[in-house]
Amino acid sequence: MPESSMIGTRIRERRVMNGIRQSELANMVGISPSYLNLIEHNRRRIAGKTLIKLAEVLEVEPSALSEGAEVTLIAALREAAGSQNGIRVETERVQEFAGRFSGWANLLARLHARVEGLERTVETLTDRLAHDPHLAASLHEVISSVTAIRSTSSILVETEALEPEWQARFHRNIDEDSRRLAEGAEALVRYLEGAASSEADIKSPQDELQAFLARSGFHFPTLEEDRTGAFEITAIIDAATELGTEAARRLARDTLKQYRADARVLPIGPFLSEVRRDPSPERLARVFCCGLPLIFRRLAALPDSEVGLIGLVVCDMSGALIFRRPFPGFVMPRDAAACALWPLFQVLGQPHAPVRALLRQAGRGQETVLALAATEQTAPATFDQPALLRAHMLILPEPKARMEDPVRDVGASCRICPLRDCRARREPSIVADGF
Amino acid sequence: MDRKVLLIEDEPNIIEAISFILSRDGWEVKTHSNGHDAMDAVRARRPDLVILDVMLPGKSGFDILQEIRADADLGATPVLMLTARGQIKDRELAEKSGVSRYMTKPFANADVLEAVRSMVGS
Secondary structure: OOHHHHHHHHHHHHHHHOOOOHHHHHHHHOOOHHHHHHHHOOOOOOOHHHHHHHHHHHOOOHHHHHOOOOHHHHHHHHHHHHHOOOOOOOHHHHHHHHHHOHHHHHHHHHHHHHHHHHHHHHHHHHHHHHOOHHHHHHHHHHHHHHHHHHHHHHHHHHOOOOOHHHHHHHHHHHHHHHHHHHHHHHHHHHHHHHHHHOOOOOOOHHHHHHHHHHHOOOOOHHHHOOOOOHHHHHHHHHHOOOOOOHHHHHHHHHHHHHHHHHHHHOOHHHHHHHHHHOOOHHHHHHHHOOOHHHHHHHHOOOOHHHHOOOEEEEEOOOOOEEEEEOEOOEOOOOOOOOOOOOHHHHHHHOOOOOEEEEEEEOOOOOOEEEEEEEEEEEEOOOOOOOOEEEEEEEEEEOOOOOOOOOEEEEOOOHHHOOOOOOOOOOOOOOOOOOO | OOEEEEEEOOOHHHHHHHHHHHHHOOEEEEEEOOOOOHHHHHHHHOOOEEEEEOOOOOOOHHHHHHHHHHOOOOOOOOEEEEEOOOOHHHHHHHHHOOOOEEEEOOOOHHHHHHHHHHHHOO
16 A cells, blocks of 8 residues: 555544544534545545645644655564564555554564564674683583483493493493583583673772772771871771782772872862862862872762762773772773773873873763873882883763864773774774674 | 494593494494594594594594595595584584584484494495
8 A cells, every 4th residue: 555545544543642523623624524534544635735734733744644654664664574484464554554553663663673683692692602612611521421421321221131240330430420420510500600790709909909999989088187197097998898808908008098198288178179169180280289190089089979970090001900980881991901092091102291082982871071191100210210100091071061172982991892993903802793 | 244333432431332332233343532543543444334523632523524535445434423512513514524424412322323224224
């Protein structure tokens, strides 16, 4: 049925929806009820003035009546219909379906698109599973021992008058293989469980430190007071259940010492009152006559209630991330090396030139953030050793006022980054091709 | 009727079980348990049938199968392939390499017997 002839159906739908009787509508547009009836049953073509008048009374755009459902919806519906063998779909009435049940039709089209997406994901995951060497090895072990047990046990059951020596031998084999099977199954379970929960496990001292800082909200009131010393730091560390290892406690101690040193240079009272006036890091650095990294650290040590969303990431000269105050929507990789396109690494090349950039991290929600990066020297240069630097990158929400700067597309870490044709890519992504 | 079968497999207990059921069925069973010199064993034994595992230390069953098929003398030897993976790709690869029959682990003893009997066509 051609598209234009469905106008009548749409008029009828719309009229019923608006709760108008056929005769009423006919009256309002000045045609006879029987003529409207013919139109509504697609037996008379309408256009021009009558159509415009009808649209006006029905409070819709005339094109909504004349054009109906979009072409793309129809195409999507046809595709959905073609994907299912064995169900006879009334494809010849697709126009009518889309016109009369546009909500259902859109739902169907969207569900079909979703199914297709999920199917692709499942395929990719299955493929990855099939090529996982650990999994393949464990499975091979399990299948081999099952095969031996299966074959041996049926010999024991099916062979009549099996000699005692053979019997004893096969019993021993079954015992051996069942033990192997148990181990193999256990390894498999361990592997699968590990794969599922590896994100949640706390592993390295860095992770313990991170968990401790996150729980404290990156703010330590006792270290903000005037006369604090080693005693307060020890008290905080002793009370922290997250710091299970000596290495983690050591890291925490260093971090808190830095915190206290920063707090002494920039006490919270005057700092906070300036922040409340205008939190621009550049201005704060000028007011307090200090470097940007210190301002970044002090900002990132304020409670959420004062600064709102704020993230900070610090790396050493090897590029290893040694401090992370997370920013929602901006992924800072835990184990893997971060994206080489981050301004954080750029400033290591030109330590005296801070960088400001709008960043959009690929994947996820693609929120744009403002990144400010600057370096700080942590050990001076000598004739034997170069100076040691740490780069800091402050992450802030995208400013409301429009910035002239172009937005830089970056990733989190290569393996999980979907950016294509990236100049900085160092290893293939597990998401770029499959998803 | 001395029907000779060469079993190339690296799992000792699977070797033992298959050897047992085939010997009881009247086969002369020789075994070999690694991949890299499997072809020498085939040449030396000149079996009526080869049972070949896919995952062997040293060389894959597919490579050995291709070598058997490429050999002027032994090329027609029936080969029954065993694999721990029933994947379509493995099966396709085996068929492309000229396998006579293909069986996935774990298997039933009766199926192995049925297969080898039908392949040699006593």
